[in-house]
Amino acid sequence: MIRVILPAHLSTLAREKGELEVEVGEPVTQRAILDALEERYPTLRGTIRDRVTWRRRPYVRFFACGRDLSLESPDAPLPEAITTGAEPFLVIGAIAGG
Amino acid sequence: MSGVRVLVGTHKGAFVMTSDGKRKKWDISGPHFAGWEVYHLKGSPADPNRIYASQSSGWFGQVIQRSNDGGETWEPVDNSFAYKGTPGPHTWYDGTPHPWEFKRVWHLEPSLNDPDTVYAGAEDAALFHTTDGGKSWDEIAGLRQHETAPRWQPGAGGLCLHTIILDPSDPARIYIAISAAGAFRTDDGGKSWKPINKGLASGFLPDPTAEIGHCVHHMAMHPSKPGVLFMQKHWDVMRSDDAGETWREVSGNLPSDFGFVVDIHAHEPDTIYVVPIKSDSEHIPPDGKLRVYRSRSGGNEWEARTKGLPQENCYVNVLRDAMSVDSLDECGVYFGTTGGQVYVSADAGDSWEPIVENLPAVFSVEVQTLP
Numbered sequence: 465m466i467r468v469i470l471p472a473h474l475s476t477l478a479r480e481k482g483e484l485e486v487e488v489g490e491p492v493t494q495r496a497i498l499d500a501l502e503e504r505y506p507t508l509r510g511t512i513r514d515r516v517t518w519r520r521r522p523y524v525r526f527f528a529c530g531r532d533l534s535l536e537s538p539d540a541p542l543p544e545a546i547t548t549g550a551e552p553f554l555v556i557g558a559i560a561g562g
Numbered sequence: 563m564s565g566v567r568v569l570v571g572t573h574k575g576a577f578v579m580t581s582d583g584k585r586k587k588w589d590i591s592g593p594h595f596a597g598w599e600v601y602h603l604k605g606s607p608a609d610p611n612r613i614y615a616s617q618s619s620g621w622f623g624q625v626i627q628r629s630n631d632g633g634e635t636w637e638p639v640d641n642s643f644a645y646k647g648t649p650g651p652h653t654w655y656d657g658t659p660h661p662w663e664f665k666r667v668w669h670l671e672p673s674l675n676d677p678d679t680v681y682a683g684a685e686d687a688a689l690f691h692t693t694d695g696g697k698s699w700d701e702i703a704g705l706r707q708h709e710t711a712p713r714w715q716p717g718a719g720g721l722c723l724h725t726i727i728l729d730p731s732d733p734a735r736i737y738i739a740i741s742a743a744g745a746f747r748t749d750d751g752g753k754s755w756k757p758i759n760k761g762l763a764s765g766f767l768p769d770p771t772a773e774i775g776h777c778v779h780h781m782a783m784h785p786s787k788p789g790v791l792f793m794q795k796h797w798d799v800m801r802s803d804d805a806g807e808t809w810r811e812v813s814g815n816l817p818s819d820f821g822f823v824v825d826i827h828a829h830e831p832d833t834i835y836v837v838p839i840k841s842d843s844e845h846i847p848p849d850g851k852l853r854v855y856r857s858r859s860g861g862n863e864w865e866a867r868t869k870g871l872p873q874e875n876c877y878v879n880v881l882r883d884a885m886s887v888d889s890l891d892e893c894g895v896y897f898g899t900t901g902g903q904v905y906v907s908a909d910a911g912d913s914w915e916p917i918v919e920n921l922p923a924v925f926s927v928e929v930q931t932l933p
């Protein structure tokens with residue numbers, strides 16, 4: 465199982481608290497995780513990536529194992545620590561005012 | 563005893579306020595969708611317990627929520643607003659072509675007789691609708707494909723379709739308004755549209771009486787007089803007696819004819835309300851006084867209604883969708899401010915009381931009159 469941590473607003477929308485787990489087949493990539501996440505939680509569709517272009521929304525970033533993976537290819541394999549569940553895949557909302 | 567439910571959209575969530583017909587004591591629930599911008603909520607005239615809400619965020623985009631129990635519980639519905647075909651460019655602030663991009667839903671207008679049908683006004687300007695209670699949204703593309711659309715330019719708030727008026731006497735007739743393209747009307751259910759801006763004059767345009775390009779802030783229509791429209795334009799309060807074919811100014815003795823809201827008494831089609839704002843560069847009430855102006859003659863002659871409203875040091879704005887009326891025997895009038903106050907008048911505007919005073923900035927106020 466892949467561990468995912470969402471920003472608080474998206475956890476609320478998914479009606480979950482804390483860390484989530486989703487099942488993802490090989491290879492484990494950003495796209496595969498987001499596909500699995502949106503399949504299990506349809507209310508998250510469009511909130512992390514645009515529903516038309518499928519691009520990451522500008523104020524959302526992806527981190528894992530202390531690294532910012534936001535600009536990596538969505539189809540690049542993720543670090544082994546993510547695939548084994550040792551580390552979570554982090555969806556981060558930009559710290560911005562308002 | 564009948565009562566009212568007030569639906570308030572704010573910068574940081576939605577609030578639902580209920581009262582009996584006296585409109586003195588209020589139960590307030592919220593914030594719903596805390597931390598999100600709620601541009602608009604509106605209930606179905608056909609089923610008052612069915613309410614739709616537009617929830618959005620600069621981080622996480624657009625969510626549409628639906629309630630089947632009068633706003634006690636909510637469920638997210640579909641949020642895919644895809645423009646039909648390959649949308650061509652509109653005109654950007656600097657005059658260059660700019661691709662059409664969906665940003666948010668400004669206004670939700672439920673059908674007059676079907677709770678599952680709702681129209682949605684979007685930024686960048688487009689009209690969408692659902693006929694399955696929000697499970698899917700489909701663009702009514704005839705509007706965005708109008709021949710003038712490549713010349714549409716955004717107002718300061720974006721290229722937003724913010725007003726949708728359904729004609730109760732003719733289901734095929736819909737009025738919409740876009741900042742800053744102007745007003746449009748369809749007579750065939752959305753297949754074709756015509757600009758209805760004749761008589762409008764906008765000093766910021768190279769041609770002040772151009773066919774399009776007017777910054778219409780809001781429009782209102784009384785259901786008993788569907789051919790009569792009132793408009794608060796960027797500057798000027800306007801009236802049309804021929805379904806928008808021509809307009810004439812009715813600003814009369816207003817202290818400023820700039821403003822955002824305009825609404826109509828529930829039982830008197832010629833009694834209208836506006837809130838004058840000092841200017842387009844300041845967006846504050848003239849002289850620090852928050853005044854609702856009422857005309858009982860369909861415009862031109864206006865009287866300030868100030869009892870209960872702050873008359874010094876008040877510098878809030880009242881945004882375009884932030885005024886509404888109920889249809890109780892003594893018509894109630896409601897409005898919300900960017901300072902977080904929601905005011906009610908249970909006597910058609912003669913006196914005002916705050917329902918709440920410290921909400922986030924209010925974007926929209928809608929009222930349901932309950933049996």
